[in-house]
Amino acid sequence: MLSFGIMTLNKRNEKSYFLELAKRANKYGIDCFRFVPSDINPISEKISGDFFNPSLGEWEPKEFPAPDILYDRCFYGEDPHSKQCMSIVNWLKARNDIHFLGYGLPNKLELYELLSHSSISPYLLITDPFTSAEKFIKSLRPDQPLILKPASGSQGQGIYNIEKAGKDILVKTDKKDGQIAHCFEKPEKAVAWLNRLTAKRQYLIQPYVNLSNKEGQPYDIRILLQKDSKGTWKEIGRGIRTGKNGGIISNLSAGGTNISFNDWIAAFPSSMQNYICEELNEIINTLPAVLENKLPPLFEMGIDIGVGNNGSIWILDVNSKPGRKTVLNTQPEKKEELYTAPLLYAKYLAAYRQNERRQDHAKTVSN
Structure with missing residues (x-):
């Protein structure tokens, strides 16, 4: 069985998401684990975490070695525990016997510097x-x-x-x-x-760019991309995040709400609809390749895009650990796809690595 580990700074975070993943793991021949990076024993390198028991349908405490594939869902702050876990995760990333589902993005300043020298640069706010x-x-x-x-x-x-x-x-x-x-x-x-x-x-x-609707509410388009079972980037869904009247941001954590992309864009004239969709498709088709040409591989990304009153299109943020609420709220039919994508991509990575090892072994024998 392939071992799949979900890392979090706090086991109370994203509980429902992790549970839905774990429920489906056994079907794909995957043992699912959950742990906090600081719960790794530095001497034995064993982890005190949780194993999802498919027979009972629940997590149970268990000690285990580092899983084959790791899914990093740690959201770091400035506190000592975050910094401790960040160091441990960097150590795990350097190990050859472990593969991460995705290796994350640099901070926003470094990301801007990278993207400002690419074909994506016209969509960036000066930073x-x-x-x-x-x-x-x-x-x-x-x-x-x-x-x-x-x-x-x-x-x-x-x-x-x-x-x-x-x-x-x-x-x-x-x-x-x-x-x-x-x-x-x-x-x-x-x-x-x-x-x-x-x-x-x-x-x-x-x-500051005015990215508000006629009611004075800030809004943006959240697009969720993930790799599929063949390692190919695919759009999972998109939706509109709307903030409070007179607000600055549209994030759901700041009290924002969702509407479907189709409902939102239907309010524009057809020529504007075509223009916005063409621009969004250009970003979706270009951005992943630009990033992975310069950075280690990713598994998923949330792209936040603002539309100015004059029709200008701006990439506001790119997140390698995106949430799923916008897609789940506006496209609930995507639920199964969202919960199985990490597992299917983990299977792809495991098979890809196995093929790599076979090729390397063949080269060694032939030489």
Whole structure:
């Protein structure tokens, strides 16, 4: 049996998703395990985690060696446990006897640098590293807000809209319970706040682009891509994420909602519909190859795309550990495909590696 391990920083995270995967594993000749990277014994290299017992239909505690294929669903923060687990995962990635379903993406600044030298560059917002609070405040211009966001992170957390209004500096950020706004009447107070905010994390700066609908709600298109049982990239689904009125982001974690892509695009004239779909297809057909030409292999990605009022198309984010809520909420018929894709791709990887070993062995014998 092929052993398949799901890694998470907290076993309470994505419980329903992991359970649905595990329920289907046995059907494909796969033993399914779940563990936290810090639960690996550094001496024996055995893992104290959970094994999914298909007879009982539930997880049970078990000690086991590192599985053949690992599915990394760890979402790292700045806390000590995250940093510990990140080091362990990097150690696992360096091992030749383990294969990851996907090897992840660099931070947003590194990703921008990579993509800005590719055919995808026209779809990118200009992105600069945050280097100085004083420099940032001096760069602000009236009616030209800037977006400040962490270089690493997901779910729209820690994103700020900052603008100059007369002598005041206005700061807004979206939380699940609503938007928080603050006005700094003196630049030096804004500088002090920025220095505290950016002391422990790397941030980036982008121009603010109005990506809101007629009701003043921010929205974007989430497209989920995954590799199939033959290792070929395939679109699983797409949907629209809509944020709160007057908000900055559309993420579901900040209280956003979903509507289907077909319902959304039907409101446009046919010429605009064709234009948007052609642009989206261009991104989908180009982006995976651009990334894998420069980076280790991936298994899945969530692409967040904004559409400006003038029809401009922008790639807002590319996530190698995407959520599935938008597709499940708007295309529930995709459920089975979503829950089996990681297993089918794991089988492909195992067969591919076996063929590689056979070819290497044949070369050795022939020589």
